[in-house]
Amino acid sequence: MNTHGRNFRVTTFGESHGPAVGAVIDGCPPRLPLSEADIQPMLDRRRPGKSPLESPRQELDRVEILSGVFEGQTTGTPIALMVRNEGMQSKDYEQLRSVYRPGHADRAYEEKYGIRDHRGGGRSSGRETLARVAAGAVAVKVLAGYGVNIRGEILSVHGVTGEEAIREEILGARAAGDSVGGIVGITATGCQKGLGDPVFGRLDAGIAAAMMGIGAVKGVEIGEGFDAAGLFGSENNDQIGGDGRYCSNHAGGILGGISTGEPIVVRIAVKPTPSISKVQQTIDRDGRPVEISVQGRHDPSIVPRIVVVAEAMLALVLVDALLEQQKYRVS
Helix, strand or coil, rough: CCEEEECEEEEEEEECCCECCCCCCCEECCCEEHHHHHHHHHHHHHHCCCCCCCCCCCCCEEEEEEEEEEEEEEEEEEEEEECCCCCCCCHHHHHHHEEEECCCCCHHHHHHCCCCCCCCCHHHEEEEEEEHHHHHHHHHHHHHCCCCCEEEEEEEEEEEECCCHHHHHHHHHCCCCCCCEEEEEEEECCCCCCCCCCEEEEHHHHHHHHHHHCEEEEEECCCCCHHHHHHHHHHHCCECCCCCCCCCCCCCCCCCCEEEECCCCEEEECCCCCCCCEEEEEEEECCCCCCCCCCCCCCCHHHHHHHHHHHHHHHHHHHHHHHHHHCCCCC
């Protein structure tokens, strides 16, 4: 399951310490103006090493378009996007060859496949999300042609809000050899009505699956989300005014799995970075208890860099649903 989508199909490839990571997009409409310059800004937002709040790993993350574009326009054939890995320090992970890091997929991968890439987690590394962002940037370009805009923001980190307080919380966790998670909100505006295919192709289900497919995400809410459980129906229902418009948007822009035309409102819960220098208990391959302190270059919080990843995943879901809807003829 390395491919996302039915119509705008994205297959990602590559590992954290391999030669490159990238994506192949199959199903992008032809004659879309596209260049590396359209993709690079989103990759730059995800790129590490920009501030003390992020991993110090230095990567240029320069995207290369290998196919599917001719004379500045998409041709309708597969678009191959690649970013070369340049700042790897695989030696930092040698001590982890036979030890399982708490909170990581090390043990799960080895138990499933009988083999794992210990260098930064291989395919389970957060670096794989770079490929999603590259493909998502193309989806964003397609959606812009339909008037759809997607914007993400940090709502809180470790329970605190406000830019300066969030910064101090992350820096404090880093100084303590620890990490913190948080909440990110993503909103899509300008989305047409009618996207989503009940009952098993619901738009909200697709969004939830896409967000939960991001390794650090442990929860998804749409609209009022979990808070809806504490409301009366009279409070949660989006009444319809005489002008035909919804008076509120507690549903987050989706009813019955179908977009209503209101803003699509999503929130995700992001776990703390599992790689921390604090000493933790684990076992090695032989089942022997050991203590571990994970060294190397890691984000004290994944939250700042995951915002653009979530935007990309929402874009991929929406463009796929939009292309699906174009198969229908509705009055």
